[in-house]
Amino acid sequence: MNTSVNKLFYLQINLSNRLQTSMKQAKLLFLAVAFGWATAANAQTDLKKPIPMDPKVRYGKLPNGMTYYIRKNEEPKKRAELYLINKVGAIQEEDKENGLAHFTEHMAFNGTKNFPKNELVSYLQRAGVKFGDDLNAFTGQDQTVYQLPVPTDSADIFNKAFVVLEDWAHNITFEGAEIDKERGVILEELRGGKGAQQRMRDKWMPILVGDSKYGKRNVIGTEEVLKTFSHETIRNFYKTWYRPDLQAIAAVGDFDIDQVEKMIKERFGSIPKAVKPRPLGKFPVADFKGTRVAIVTDPEQPYMLAQVITKLPKAEEKTLGDSRESIKRNLFNQMLQARLQEQTQQANPPFLFGGAGYGGFIGDYDSFINIAVAKDGNLERAVKAVLDEGARVKKFGFTDTELDRTKKQLLTATEKRFKEKDKTKSASYVNEYMGNFLEESPIPGIEFQFEFVQGQLDGITIAEINALANKYLVADNRTVLVLASEKDKAKLPTEATILEWINGAGKDVTAYVDKVVNKPLIENLPAAGRTVSTKQIPEIGVTELTLSNGVKVVLKPTDFKNDEILIGARSQGGTSLYDEKDFMSAGMADAVVEESGIGEFNTPALKKYLTGKVANVSPFVGENEEGFSGNCSPKDLETALQLVYGYFTKPRKDDDIIKGFLTSQRSAIQNRNASPSPEVVFQDSLSRILGNNNFRRQPISVERWDMINPDRAYQIYKERFADASDFTFFFTGSFKVDEVKPLLEKYLGALPSQNKKESFRDLGIRTPSGRLDKKVYKGIEQKSQASLIFSGDYVYNEDNNWQLDALEEILNIKLIEVIREKESGVYGIGARASYSKTPAPRYTVRIGYGTGPERVEELATKTLAVLDEIKKNGATQVDIDKFKAETRRSMEVQMKENGFWQNQLIGAYSIGENPVDILGWEKQLNKVTVESTKAAANKYLNDANFIKVVLLPEKK
Missing domain, CATH: 3.30.830.10 (Metalloenzyme, LuxS/M16 peptidase-like)
Known part of the structure; x- marks a missing residue:
């Protein structure tokens, strides 16, 4: 937060x-999104009939017992989702195997028959599959699932993906050295999960489930077992439980169904059927x-x-x-x-x-x-x-x-x-089929x-x-x-x-009264505005409208979704225009109104009014800008525009609701600060340090919360939304420009206009320059966190942005390879590069990891050594190729998503950049070289501005 x-x-x-x-x-x-499955239904449906299976999924079972689900689907195009689903989890473990279902999942990425050691991850990265984001797996008490999204436009990569699935199914090698190396990673994962929730769970779980085995298996296992289990124990667990009758392949994507079915039958049908298979067992809760x-x-x-x-x-x-x-x-x-x-x-x-x-x-x-x-x-x-x-x-x-x-x-x-x-x-679709295999949940379509x-x-x-x-x-x-x-x-x-x-519950309750406001949301709308200018940007399919009240509208019709329009709006100013005594009130200006409602509709009444409509619009007041975000169904665009109009012209201040909201949040803050977790204390410390101890970057406290004046917050909200003439609205999705223009003129064209142009105020808040080494002591568990931060002034342009993005991903690849896999020192480590043009061009590169207190400094030194190697020699060509492959695959998908284009357009217009620049991504990608990464590392990983903050347990 x-x-x-x-x-x-x-x-x-x-x-x-x-x-x-x-x-x-x-x-x-x-099911919360859409309940009910079945046939063409009416009141006379025979409810005793079984739920049918969707005819668009090809379902089958191999002679050895393995199940498969195959479906052709072209969203996203030239991609497939491949899952190996195992009906086995922590609940199958014996005491000496506690944690080994999860450990087995880890070993699937540490050596198989066809991909020794870490070659599997490296191969898939070269194919454009990102480790963690795309390539992943999870283990529960009743299942272990491997997920592999792959491109289908390369026959070699697609075919190899099924080799990976088969290896996971029965060809994990479990080399002794790799097992022992992975112990450290999983022990760090165990350490990272320690804290109040885990300690309390260990106390209440036996009461909740009694003597059931579900109370004795926490998936991650115990430190004792993880440190001492024999290599043969985990190999036996794998041999016992990874078998065809407990496995399913789910394949959904842009491919030929017959070809995929043939591949599955040939590759997985040859896996031997289990001889005298051990039953899964039942584990009742009494x-x-x-x-x-x-x-x-x-x-x-x-x-x-x-x-x-x-x-x-x-x-x-x-x-x-x-x-x-x-x-x-x-x-x-x-x-x-x-x-x-x-x-x-x-x-x-x-x-x-x-x-x-x-x-x-x-x-x-x-x-x-x-x-x-x-x-x-x-x-x-x-x-x-x-x-x-x-x-x-x-x-x-x-x-x-x-x-x-x-x-x-x-x-x-x-x-x-x-x-x-x-x-x-x-x-x-893959998630549906996973549910069908593991839980027998229906999949009728x-x-x-x-x-x-x-x-x-x-x-x-x-x-x-x-x-x-x-x-x-x-x-x-x-x-x-x-x-x-x-x-x-x-x-x-x-x-x-x-x-x-x-x-005694319900002793004095009375019947519920359902209060509904039976009025139109917007009444007495003024005369509509008109479009005074239109500009086309054909390269990216965008139309710009300028309305008679000065409102600018950016429209990007797409066919990426059938029933989605994304809505956004931006205007410069925000809380930066208010002094410190009004800072908290300004920061809560949007919440005061959004909690209250519009016109005669308080929040409960507004929710009831919107029932059956897909129209969500929320105002916001940020530090440098204010605006709206939301979405709607094309059929409910008028309702969404009515909400925008209402939030501009009829913001409500409901004293009772605001009082309740503020007192509730005050109580939450009080709780947070009375017994803060180590993670909260650490993040609060980082906020202070990176904000140079500025008043506006201080952690929340009851004293700061009490500075909020609801009347002043409401007044500030009305000030920020009094003049629509410097707002730019963005609409991306399923619409036609000519069809929506009359609605835009009717509602956005009728918004109040003062024809003033505002900008934000640069508050001068910068990450401090120089070097800083800070230790924070909090927590009773023996675990630590570290943040290593580089920052400085920045020249904001497409060249630099792409080079910094490349440096971020190359750091992630290398840090996982060295600090996690080679050193077995962390479960997770990551680099995050950010850059901005407003309020001033600045960049930050932040590296974070968790480990034991005894290794936190050692790993900081080794992390910096990884950085020094890149500064000295640049990234390896192999890692650059991985970055380029991942980015190409990612961009191919994102360029067909409404959310990507909405964000790109808002970002470009908000800082005065050319939105067409995004089309040059391939050209920018080709500029990333060994030499360019070396130059970027030396420029942005500058020791002159370096902050290290470390969380350590409290001193005893």
Whole structure:
């Protein structure tokens, strides 16, 4: 989080961060977008029929038991997503193998039959596949998945990709020296995960799952096993569990399906069938009566929260009737969460965050989870507020108007996916097939889903939805987890008190009243403006309009998506124009309005009004500029423009909502600073140092937060958006210029204009020059972080920008090769180069890594030695070729994405650069040479301006 801006503090309370994410949870994220699968549906659909499989996927099983999924898909063109999916994870490990499923995943990149040692990563980098971003893998408790995105326009690379998949499937070599070298990397990964969440998890997990094996496998393993397991132990684990009957190949992309099926049959069909295969096993979580409670504290836990988790039987998804039940669960979740969200928009919200809903759990179980994060330490009020809302539903039910809105919302989301069916990325399909193999989740295709949802929604009654509360809100198999800071231990309730709260939920609740504003969003619109000039930039397909009030509009129609228009706007000024006493108010100007709403619509009413529409627009006030960002469906462009018009001319200041927002965030800041994590302290220190201790770069504190004056913030917002004449708007996506021009003239042309031109103010905030070595002491775990920072003045132009980008990626390639792979000193290390033209041309190169305190200085020295080698000799031609291949492949894809063009256009126009320059990327790429990287390294890795900041554990 950028603590110098401090707009909103999002508390990411996510059970899956503490329970190893299962494929079921990943699947539920997908279902949240579009539930329901099936056939051409109507109210008479036979719900007993099985859910069909999408005919566009070729599904098969080889004689040895291996499953495959193949689909032709041309988004992105000349690319394919290839996955090897293994139905094995940490849950299959014996005690002496704890962590070896994950270790096996690492070894897949450290030597196979056809790619010795690190040659696999190097080969794929040369083919344009970026390690980490593209080439990757993950391990969970029930699965291990390898992902390989590759180009298909090279037959050699595409064919070799299947060699890689086969090697992963049964030809990892597990050389002893490579195993021992990788121990250090994984021990550093283990170290990096240590902290308050891990320490608390170790205490509450056994209470949550009892004696189940799920409570004894954390995926990463234990330090003892990782250090001492024998080479033969991991080789045996691989031989036992990596076998065809537990594996699937998913291949989706721009290729010939028949050819790919033939390759799969020939290459993978020859893998021997397992002889006397060991069963996967079942690992139950025992039922129990009543409610269990776990109260856990830690000195580095920043906030007080409670989770009420009720274990439920896993919902089957085999028949069309099951699909209908999925729709009902989705509707129930959305309506309940909407009510809880509404509670945060009060003068005195009961919690910082409240959540509830049906979802995945672990293994063969689902759950209903309530989450409440206490405000001002009042855990009782937070817990009761969340539980009371569930009890209110159980007692009185949802309303018809809530259900109607939520149905409309679900149908809109499903329809959007249907409209994009020929523009869906291959990775999306691969994830569906992964869910089918691992969790038996259905894959009927969006055509079936859309028709089924259309056919079933009307017939789902409010009584059906309300009946779900009795299934989910039950008293058995229920666990309450209370997590808090050690300093708050004395304030925490007893187990008996918590049970009183739980069992007394809903005692005094009354029926929910659904308040809706039945008015147009915008009334009494002034006369439309007109287009006074038009300019074409045919090289990049852009049209510039200048409207009669001075507003400039940049339009780029594309066919990259069928149902997407991206919206942006920029005007110079921002918070830089306000002095320090107004800095915090200026920084919160946009939040004060966005939290309040538009005209007669407060935020809850505005959300209800927008139900069924895809129109999202948010104002912002940054340091050097203000503007808008958003997106919409082409059919809802007028609504999006109404939102823009409303935020300009009718910004609302709702005193109750603002008061609630400010007090909630104040409480979050108080929690953050009372028990800060080592990472927070480290980032705060970096912010101070890199901001040269300027007032505007200080970390957030309660004292700074209290400087916010809502009235002044509102006044500043109106000042920033009083004059539209120096705004430039950007629209990229699925539209035709002639068709949208009347709407642009109607709304943007009617915006107020004073014909003044403003600029930002250079505040003179610069990273300090010279050399600085700073140590920060925080934390009880034996782990450290280091940041090595070079900075200075910069000549901003395309040549320098491309050379600095090249230097960044070459540093990443070399640092991973040396510091991670050769030295086994880190799990992750990376370089990040940034440059800017405003407020003054400056650059920064920052290198960061985590390791043990005993090695942090040694690795800093070795990192600088890597840099010195490049300064002395330039990058190797091999690494330059890797950078060029990765960039070419990346640019080929990005040039067909709305987001890329929107960002390029906004960036170019905002700093007065020529947007056509992006077309010269290939020419710029060819300028990267051994000599140019040597020159760039010497210019930008200048020891004269060097800052090193190191985080170390607290001194005992």
